Amino acid sequence: MVCCLLATCILSAQDRDSIRLTLAEAEQIFLEKNLQLLAQTYQVDVAKANELQQKLFDNPVFSAELATYGDNHKWFDIGGRGQKVFSIDQLITLAGKRNKRVALAREVSAGSTFQLQELLRTLKYELRQQFYTADYAADVLVKYDEQIEWLQRVIRSYDAQVVKRNVSLKDAVRLKSELIQLNADRNGIMNELITARQNLSILLDTAAAVIPIHEELQVLVTAPLPDLLELARNNRADLQLSQSMEKQEELNFNLQKAMAKPDLTLGAAYDQQGSYISNYYSLRAAIDLPLFNRNQGNIRAARTSVKAAAATTGYKLNEVAREVQGSYERWKEAEREYAVSNLTFNTDFPEVNRAVMENFNKGNLNLLEFMDFFENYNMAIRQINQLHKQRRIAWADLEFTVGTRIGN
Numbered sequence: 001m002v003c004c005l006l007a008t009c010i011l012s013a014q015d016r017d018s019i020r021l022t023l024a025e026a027e028q029i030f031l032e033k034n035l036q037l038l039a040q041t042y043q044v045d046v047a048k049a050n051e052l053q054q055k056l057f058d059n060p061v062f063s064a065e066l067a068t069y070g071d072n073h074k075w076f077d078i079g080g081r082g083q084k085v086f087s088i089d090q091l092i093t094l095a096g097k098r099n100k101r102v103a104l105a106r107e108v109s110a111g112s113t114f115q116l117q118e119l120l121r122t123l124k125y126e127l128r129q130q131f132y133t134a135d136y137a138a139d140v141l142v143k144y145d146e147q148i149e150w151l152q153r154v155i156r157s158y159d160a161q162v163v164k165r166n167v168s169l170k171d172a173v174r175l176k177s178e179l180i181q182l183n184a185d186r187n188g189i190m191n192e193l194i195t196a197r198q199n200l201s202i203l204l205d206t207a208a209a210v211i212p213i214h215e216e217l218q219v220l221v222t223a224p225l226p227d228l229l230e231l232a233r234n235n236r237a238d239l240q241l242s243q244s245m246e247k248q249e250e251l252n253f254n255l256q257k258a259m260a261k262p263d264l265t266l267g268a269a270y271d272q273q274g275s276y277i278s279n280y281y282s283l284r285a286a287i288d289l290p291l292f293n294r295n296q297g298n299i300r301a302a303r304t305s306v307k308a309a310a311a312t313t314g315y316k317l318n319e320v321a322r323e324v325q326g327s328y329e330r331w332k333e334a335e336r337e338y339a340v341s342n343l344t345f346n347t348d349f350p351e352v353n354r355a356v357m358e359n360f361n362k363g364n365l366n367l368l369e370f371m372d373f374f375e376n377y378n379m380a381i382r383q384i385n386q387l388h389k390q391r392r393i394a395w396a397d398l399e400f401t402v403g404t405r406i407g408n
Contacts (some may be wrong), residue, residue, distance in 0.1 A: 004285070017208040022160075023131055023175040028129055028213070031203040037123065040116045047105075047112035049074040054105040056107050057098070060090045083274055089267035089284075093259040104251040116235035118245045125400040127203050129393055134196035136389040137189050143381050149181050149225060150357050151374070171367050178371065182378065186268040217392055222406050225328050232324045233317070233405035242316040246309035260295040262288035321400070327401040334387070334394035340388045 031037070065085035067077050112148070153310075154173050161167040200210035222228065233239065242325045264287050266377040360370040399406055 005258065010132075018211050019206065020211045020213050021187045022213045023123045023128065026127060026131060026200070026210065027124065029204050030124070031208075034123060034203060035205055037116070037120060040119050044109070044116050047109040051102070051105040051109045054098075054101045058091045058093070060088055062086075062088045079372045081273075083086055083344055085269065085271045085274060087267055089265055092264040093264060094263055095261035097255065097258045098259050098261070100146075100251065100255040104248060104255055106250055107244060107248045110112070111130075111241055111248060114237050114241035118241060121237055121400065122402060127200070127394040130199040130203065130214050132198045132389055132392040132396070134210070135198060135214050136385050136392075137193035137196060138212070139214065140381060140385040141186065141189055141193065143385075144189065144378075147374075147378055147381075148179065148182055148186065150184065151175065154357075154360070155179060158205055166283035174367065175238060176372065178374065185378075185382070212258050217395070222328075222331070222398065224327065228328060228402050228406075229321055229324050231404060232320050232402045236320050236401075237403060238284060239313075239316050239320050239403075242309075242313045246306070246313045249302065249305045249309040253306050256302040260290065262290055279371065290309050296356065322403040324398075331394040331398045334391045337387050338391045 005293065015257040067083035069075055073254055074082075076082075087321065104293070155172065158175055163171055197209045197211070200212075204210060223231070264285065267284045267286075269281050269282045271282070271283065272278065274280075275282075353373075356370065356373050359365050365373075
């Protein structure tokens with residue numbers, strides 16, 4: 001109830017141009033509003049309805065035969081001395097066909113649930129990727145805007161000095177060239193931000209622009225690689241779906257073998273005048289004779305499908321292991337680079353940048369020294385931002401390949 005109220009309050013902000021969300025809030029809205037998830041949920045309901053249908057017994061068949069006209073020249077003579085026939089028949093499935101159909105339908109229903117879970121896993125990973133992309137793009141844009149503002153001040157000052165012929169026009173043009181490059185870089189990042197926000201809006205089914213609320217990521221601690229591999233084997237929905245498909249093929253193989261056994265039809269009938277005695281009651285039974293069609297083709301196809309499904313599951317197990325190992329190594333590398341960057345690019349850098357700007361304005365630094373530092377500083381801004389984003393995405397990728405939240 002609390003989560004629903006939270007989502008309602010957040011979505012009421014859609015009348016405005018944008019909404020600000022934490023990752024947890026975005027994921028909550030995603031679970032309730034994403035149309036792809038809703039569509040797949042309906043498919044799960046369809047599979048469960050089919051499972052219910054397979055549990056039902058076949059209906060009995062009732063038939064009636066009424067006299068229309070005969071040698072007595074009477075129409076519809078169905079009275080006490082007339083003729084009518086009533087019968088009822090019931091199909092009895094043998095060889096456990098009904099139970100086998102129910103088991104297969106139940107496994108198909110489980111497979112639909114795994115498909116939903118796999119879609120959820122994939123879309124949540126995409127949501128986190130787009131959220132982190134938008135978050136860090138917005139962060140680096142703030143820093144770029146600060147640099148552009150500083151550079152514009154310097155350019156205005158240089159333009160005034162060019163008029164007085166205190167500095168060369170070449171130096172002023174060099175500064176403006178750097179401003180053009182800085183604005184071009186900023187434009188690329190802005191386009192990345194716009195695309196990420198659009199993707200977030202689609203995932204959350206909202207027309208408003210989604211603005212991520214930045215949250216610092218704590219130091220991450222994860223389990224050893226063998227434990228992560230075990231977690232993936234137990235939690236990866238795509239692996240569970242592959243195993244379910246293999247089980248479905250096995251259940252279908254059992255069903256096809258059972259289909260070779262004929263079913264039995266039992267019935268009873270009443271005949272008023274049409275038999276050798278009046279008011280004739282009878283019991284009857286019918287069964288197919290499996291002389292030609294013993295379901296051989298379907299049995300052979302089902303046996304081959306079992307082997308194919310088993311091979312697919314084996315491949316999937318190896319694929320999951322490779323993906324987890326690769327994600328684990330990428331995460332460790334991202335953590336290492338993040339730790340190094342924190343040592344080399346710390347909170348003192350912005351202060352150094354401002355000091356360089358001020359010294360350049362005072363004439364304590366020449367243009368070459370200033371431009372060298374300015375370009376390197378801007379490159380460092382992009383790189384550190386990219387490293388922080390990669391660290392976030394590497395962790396999200398590790399949880400994606402494992403198939404569950406790992407925990408800090």
